[in-house]
Amino acid sequence: xxxxxxxxxxxxxxxxxxxxxxxxxxxxxxxxxxxxxxxxxxxxxxxxxxxxxxxxxxxxxxxxxxxxxxxxxxxxxxxxxxxxxxxxxxxxxxxxxxxxxxxxxxxxxxxxxxxxxxxxxxxxxxxxxxxxxxxxxxxxxxxxxxxxxxxxxxxxxxxxxxxxxxxxxxxxxxxxxxxxxxxxxxxxxxxxxxxxxxxxxxxxxxxxxxxxxxxxxxxxxxxxxxxxxxxxxxxxxxxxxxxxxxxxxxxxxxxxxxxxxxxxxxxxxxxxxxxxxxxxxxxxxxxxxxxxxxxxxxxxxxxxxxxxxxxxxxxxxxxxxxxxxxxxxxxxxxxxxxxxxxxxxxxxxxxxxxxxxxxxxxxxxxxxxxxxxxxxxxxxxxxxxxxxxxxxxxxxxxxx
Amino acid sequence: xxxxxxxxxxxxxxxxxxxxxxxxxxxxxxxxxxxxxxxxxxxxxxxxxxxxxxxxxxxxxxxxxxxxxxxxxxxxxxxxxxxxxxxxxxxxxxxxxxxxxxxxxxxxxxxxxxxxxxxxxxxxxxxxxxxxxxxxxxxxxxxxxxxxxxxxxxx
Numbered sequence: 001x002x003x004x005x006x007x008x009x010x011x012x013x014x015x016x017x018x019x020x021x022x023x024x025x026x027x028x029x030x031x032x033x034x035x036x037x038x039x040x041x042x043x044x045x046x047x048x049x050x051x052x053x054x055x056x057x058x059x060x061x062x063x064x065x066x067x068x069x070x071x072x073x074x075x076x077x078x079x080x081x082x083x084x085x086x087x088x089x090x091x092x093x094x095x096x097x098x099x100x101x102x103x104x105x106x107x108x109x110x111x112x113x114x115x116x117x118x119x120x121x122x123x124x125x126x127x128x129x130x131x132x133x134x135x136x137x138x139x140x141x142x143x144x145x146x147x148x149x150x151x152x153x154x155x156x157x158x159x160x161x162x163x164x165x166x167x168x169x170x171x172x173x174x175x176x177x178x179x180x181x182x183x184x185x186x187x188x189x190x191x192x193x194x195x196x197x198x199x200x201x202x203x204x205x206x207x208x209x210x211x212x213x214x215x216x217x218x219x220x221x222x223x224x225x226x227x228x229x230x231x232x233x234x235x236x237x238x239x240x241x242x243x244x245x246x247x248x249x250x251x252x253x254x255x256x257x258x259x260x261x262x263x264x265x266x267x268x269x270x271x272x273x274x275x276x277x278x279x280x281x282x283x284x285x286x287x288x289x290x291x292x293x294x295x296x297x298x299x300x301x302x303x304x305x306x307x308x309x310x311x312x313x314x315x316x317x318x319x320x321x322x323x324x325x326x327x328x329x330x331x332x333x334x335x336x337x338x339x340x341x342x343x344x345x346x347x348x349x350x351x352x353x354x355x356x357x358x359x360x361x362x363x364x365x366x367x368x369x370x371x372x373x374x375x376x377x378x379x380x381x382x383x384x385x386x387x388x389x390x391x392x393x394x395x396x397x398x399x400x
Numbered sequence: 401x402x403x404x405x406x407x408x409x410x411x412x413x414x415x416x417x418x419x420x421x422x423x424x425x426x427x428x429x430x431x432x433x434x435x436x437x438x439x440x441x442x443x444x445x446x447x448x449x450x451x452x453x454x455x456x457x458x459x460x461x462x463x464x465x466x467x468x469x470x471x472x473x474x475x476x477x478x479x480x481x482x483x484x485x486x487x488x489x490x491x492x493x494x495x496x497x498x499x500x501x502x503x504x505x506x507x508x509x510x511x512x513x514x515x516x517x518x519x520x521x522x523x524x525x526x527x528x529x530x531x532x533x534x535x536x537x538x539x540x541x542x543x544x545x546x547x548x549x550x551x552x553x554x555x
Contacts, residue, residue, distance in 0.1 A: 031426075032426050032428060032429065032432070033426070033428050033429055034425075034426060034427070034428035034429075034431065036428075036460075037428045037429055037430070037461055037462070040461065040462045040467065043467065044462075044467060047467070053466070053467070054465070054466055054467040055466065068419070068421060070423075071421070071422075071423030071425065081460075081464040082462070082464075084467060086464050086465060087465070128424075128426075129423045129424060129425055129426075130421060130423060131421065131422050131423060131424055132421075132422075136420070136421055137421055140419050144415060144417050145415055148417065149415075
């Protein structure tokens, strides 16, 4: 991917934005805690890491995906009191699965614009409330006349996309399965992980067929959980930490809702979002300039798909990089060192904890056992969602 | 045409749909404590912020305003009417057989209120500041739900 170099006032901002704290709850299939309680627990950790109190927070952004999961219409309002939003400017944002990176992008607007010097971003999802299965809720994101009468669900839609991706680049399922093997193993070092496991490629290939080529171990699980980030202006960052991580670029884009008319094999929406973020971050050659990445991995092929959309690999090259160990935690371009959605879990919006949150921890050298082997300065995280059409991208750096 | 007056959309070419989902809501950490005490012991549990002292009813595991932890305290369950309304039409605008009185009840010993029904009182006799106490279902019939409180009556 080539990104044009920009100069001048194109992405003018009032002030730089740093991340100084993050927190997340454990991700599990079912938790007793209410969504409000989960949000509170995640925020509490982030405040502790940033050495701050709720009284230091000026504004709050809440990210939570479809209301149909929690089963509460307008759940942003419902979640308010557990989100620290009472008596201050508060808003909910959501772009389906893309929310996990879109919510911090909204937090960035708050601080970069100068409206807030301290903005709390919290994401919550409680998928276990939804029955007969969280997957049933997805039926209602499609066109009620053209798609819904065919009883679609996300698994078979993504099977179509995976099928096309494999066909266009002649990719074997074995190579895709390596992503699941890597991420579930990475998750062994994550204290919040739901599906951390040492598995093999054969385990993936022999797991239960869901909608071929997608098998059980190609997919991340539904989960409950919450995550939080604290985003601040430079003068606040200086007061609370020696290791702030700067948000150097943000980007988002949506592809057409007529999903049948897309290429399927290449996520154009991610590429457009990435170009916007890279231009802002003055990155012209992402493969060389990005040290660590958290591409969105709800399916194993999706990590590869998104690496290509993010310009971290050429089209069709991501499986080769994975096979060669480039994306391993000790590789040249570690991808999903957190364990990702495949290993840690997929509470839609709350995956912020393993994408934006993990990237912050990696660049602040706070990832503990998950810290990647190489020296890191700049990284990218990304999420994807809505009707498989939105790309949300954030570039961070520990150098200002 | 866009300015045509359509009274019945079913006369147009159309599809019908409904969202076929249901939900199982957990009462959470503080909710479990509250509903278990109500069901098994007829007790009313509130939560007091360890920092600012604000008392929440029903209880919460955190203080909404300073995010400190809370501790559980028992309250009487009695209170006084802060505001009330006499509902005569239901949500579908049908006339109700018997009007229902909904009230915001200031709970004694707490900094909060709850909304519930008033019973054993005529609408014209209700007044703001009226003292009320809860009437619970029989022990065997209680399920650990807010409806285990049938209504509040004058005390």
